[in-house]
Amino acid sequence: MKSRLTLLASALVLTACASMTSGPRAVAQLQSTTGNTATGTVSFTKSGDKVVVKGEVRGLKPNAEHGFHVHEKGDCSSGDGLSAGGHFNPDGKPHGNHSDMAHHAGDLPSLKADASGVAKFSFETTSIAVGSGPSDVTGRGLIVHRDPDDYKTQPTGNAGPRLACAVIARG
Template identity: 65%
Template sequence: MTPRFTLLALAALAIAGCSAYPSGPSARAALEPTRGNAVAGTVRFAQMGDVVQVSGQISGLKPGAEHGFHIHEKGDCSSGDGLSTGGHFNPAGQAHGRHGEGMHHTGDLPSLKADAKGVARFSFDSRSIRLGSGSTDVVGRGLIVHRDPDDYATQPTGNAGPRLACAVIQRD
């Protein structure tokens, strides 16, 4: 291999490696249990062009169960039951539905699936939300984990039940 080829190959690898890092703003939400619950975890948000990568780990969930997961309109967890976050974040006035499929609230996220130990680990991409600007910016909004699975049909909540954990999404 010639020194010039080696240098070009190393430069290409360096550029490719950079694509795994956020190209825009990032944010984090530290979920804390609502009164009488033990659900907690951390969720990370990273803007990558037109997509926001959402990933995290949440523990204290009912083992083997699905749990509704939504961004809510207000970044306020002061009520102790999560109700101070208001309804789902819905700047476009859409019907509640399944994230990434047809009409849905901006705050409708995929349900969480807990493993046998009550831990949900997840990573997904969203084209519905943004970080730092625009009408779908989720920074400063509430993030809620619900007790029950989202049925993706009941309006306007998905019938996901009580709020088990609450966080405010904060820019890094």
């Protein structure tokens, strides 16, 4: 009897811990823009006070870096990704490196493609939210750019044309 109670208590503690650390989730299914081949899946999961961003993007230029941003509009209808608007920037900050204090909420770390043109990534951020608040990315656009982000040019980082676009949807 005592061992059953111990097992039950352990299961309850693990369940409680899991529910405390994992929160709302959103998913983006990247589709290539006209004339491009980049596609992929990205998940955004609230974990405590952070959001874990994980994904894989294929069809990129091998061994190259690509700008990666949340954009203000969840609209990929234009074929070139321009219908997604500019970078998501609810706080009116300048464009910058994700690791700097001042940057758009939508300024994410650049993607680094391997020799096969695949970028696999996982990082945590406090710049965005999932599920509520002014920095909620649900319903926003997600863009992969052709070129690396220079983290200086305002307001875009000079990351070039948009290779893939997605609407970030609650998942």
